[in-house]
Amino acid sequence: MTCQRRIVSCLLVGISLGLLFTPALGREVSDIKPANPNLCPKGREILKYFQSIYGKRMLSGYNVYVHTPDDYEQTGMLAAIWGRDVQWLPPVDEVIAHVKAHGYLLTLHWHWFFGGDSAWKSKRKTPVNVARVVTPGTPEHATAMKEMAAAADILEKLQEAGIVVLWRPLHEIDGGWFWWTDLDRPENTAELWRMMFRFFTEERKLNNLIWVYxxxxxxxxxxxxxxxKRFYPGAEYVDISGIDLYGVNPAEDEEPYWTFFRAMAEVSPGKMLALGECDELPNPQKLAAGRLPIWLYGLPWWGTPSARRPVEQAIATMRHPFVVTLDELPAFGDEDPPPVVGILSPMDDGSAWFPEGSVTVEGYAVDRRGKVVRLEFWANDQLVGQLANPPRQFRWQWTDAPSGCYDLRAVAIDDAGQRFRSNRIHVNVGVVDAARGRPVTASGGENPSAAVDGNYYTSWRAPTEAEEAWIMIDLGQVHSIHQVNLIWGWKIHAEHFAIETAKEAPSQAASWHRVYEGKNLPWEVWKATHRARFAPTEARYVRIHFFRRAARQTWGGYDLAAVEIPIPPSKGAE
Structure with missing residues (x-):
């Protein structure tokens, strides 16, 4: 969908929903009366905004862990709500800086390692008696108060920084797998929620929390x-309710969404309902058509690409006009968030090859309070073009691009001088890929041909036990080459590798010559990119030899998404 179509479709969806929407169970919510009567003005403004869109559109989100590839790099869209975990939170000053640098709404949950032991019952060395936890004077109660105080210290720093938190404690409260779920007497778990609520709001004066059940x-x-219902602490202790919903096929399933939506409407009547965790956002086309209940927001647990959240599906949801992304979120309170910019075309999926030399870039740039006054385009950290006072949906032509391989980004600058850098696109100009679709052999592992299929979302995976591995491409004929690009998948890439070439007789050791060696390469979670340049050499066979995995990521084998060998079009592979 082009940028222009996304905005027009958004207007049409809004109009159609205004005409066709009829209240259904759970959609009618009470007037905003915050659970904490002293909730800060910014928090009240956020709640009011939530109520204004509830049942009309769905806010996007995602839970952020190092195990989740960055959705933004794949979809070009930033989520409105980002979820983090208090148990594994980076230093709070880093979190504050990140929130302010992006302007998203922050939600926090807490895999509470009570007493230094696991949150999961099955992994704990000692079980937790929740009745004793909520009983003053017991050692368990003292431990809980001490650990809640440590969490409150973090939340207090966020409050001082002016950050409102969608606070989701004791998540999956009735599931049974976490220690805080008392299946024998659920009322103890409900009291634990109330105990935390009173401590945070009355004693610690944390007035920046919107309480999410x-x-x-x-x-x-x-x-x-x-x-x-027995786990529910009461309407006066909850602002938003919902469920963590897994195992639903978002493309096809309908009834499971309705079943749990209706159930939560009974558990927590009058509350807006959200998906605190899910595999993927519900199908937005079905949401717009009224075939699914409209949750306030959804936070997929898995990044994209993943088995539970394929790239195509993530793009379809994040770019759909029914889904509210960060660029559409209002600025709350007195905050002046930075501009938001994203490149939507070309895609960063391995298809951005422009042998004719001209590159067309489409995307969006918006400032949520002021105005975007300039849009800059950078290739390999060099300024290559700009647009003054760009429209929200922009189109830019790079017509004089020198032949080469680039990391292309856009940078939006607003009228306050704030800058925001876009998602990265691997762009290859004035060249073709001599390795594309050529025969491949490897030392072992799965699907070596995926490394030359032109798709960054498939990959060759070397055996887990192999610290040393190799992959070889037969170019079909001798070419003069001077560069090999390695684009990696998720987490596991080489810290030390070498490139070797041969003109003939690849089975003979004497045929091979080392033309490049890379050492001490930094670890990157996703799409680590190594562009190895060397003196021009004649080669038909190219072998990349891997010696050591970065950051000791030895739990899996090398995950190589692409081997690219750029050469001039006139010398392209047949």
């Missing part, structure tokens, strides 16, 4: 609504 997915026959 989160149930756990599960069979409603085994855990019926009446049982789930």
């Amino acid at each position: 989160s149930a756990g997915v599960g069979d409603l026959k085994k855990k019926p609504v009446e049982l789930r």
Whole structure:
């Protein structure tokens, strides 16, 4: 979908929903009365905004861990809500800086390692008696208060920085797998919520928290609504309710969404309902058509690409006009968030090859309070073009691009001088890929041909046990080459590798010559890119030899998405 079509479609969806929307169970919510009567003005403004869009559109989100590839790099769209975990939170000053540098709404949950032991019952050395935790005077109660105080210290720093938090404690509260779920007497778990609420709001004066209740997915026959109600602390302690919903096929399923939506509407009547965690956002086309309940927001647990969240599906949801992304979020309070910019075309999927030399870039740039006054385009950290006072949906032509391989980004600058850098696109100009579709052999592993299929979302995976591995491409004929690009998949890439070439007789050791060696390469979570340049050499066979994995990521084998060998078009592979 082009940028222009996205905005027009958004208007059409809004009009159609205004005409066709009829209230359904759970969509009618009470007037905003914050659970904490002293909730800060910015928090009240956020709640009011939530109520204004509830049942009309769905806010996008994602949970952020090092195990999740960055959605933005794949979809070009930034989520409105980002989720993090108090248990594994980076230094709070880094979190504050990140929130302010992006302007998203922050939600926090807490895999609470009570007493230094695991949050999961199955992994704990000692079980937790929740009744004793909520009973003053017990050692368990003292431990809980000490650990809640440490969490409050973090939340207090966020409050001092003016950051409102969608606070989602005791998540999956009725699931049974975390220590805080008392299946024998759910009222103890409900009291634990109230105990935390009173401590945070009354004693610690944390007035920056919007309290989000989160149930756990599960069979409603085994855990019926009446049982789930016993975990609920009461409407006066909750601002938003919802559930963590897994195992639903977002492309096809409809009834599971309705089943759990209705159940949570009974558990927490009058509350806006959200998906605190999910595999993927519900199908936005079905949401717009009224075939699915409209949750306030959804936070996929998995980044993209992943088995549970394929790239094509993530793009379809994040770019759909029914879904609210960061660029559409209002500025709340007195904040002046930075501009938002994203490149939507070309895609960063291995298809951005422009042998004729002209590159067309399309995307969006918006400032949520002021105005974007300049849009800059950077290739390999060199300024190559700019647009003054760009429209929200921009189109820029790079007509004089020198032949080469680039990391292309856009940078938006607003009228306050704030800058924001876009997603990266691997762009190859005035060259073709001599390795594309050529025969491949490897030392072992799965699907070596994926390294030359032109798709960054497939990959060759070397055996887990192999610290040393290699992959070889037969170019079909001798070419003069001077560069090899390696684009890696998720987490596991080489810290030390060498490139070797041969003109003939690849089975003979004497045929091979080392033309490049890379050492001490820094670890990157996703799409690590190594562009190895060397003196021009004649080669038909190219072998990349890997010696050591970066950051000791030895739990899996090398994950190589692409081997690219750029050469002039006139010398392209047949």
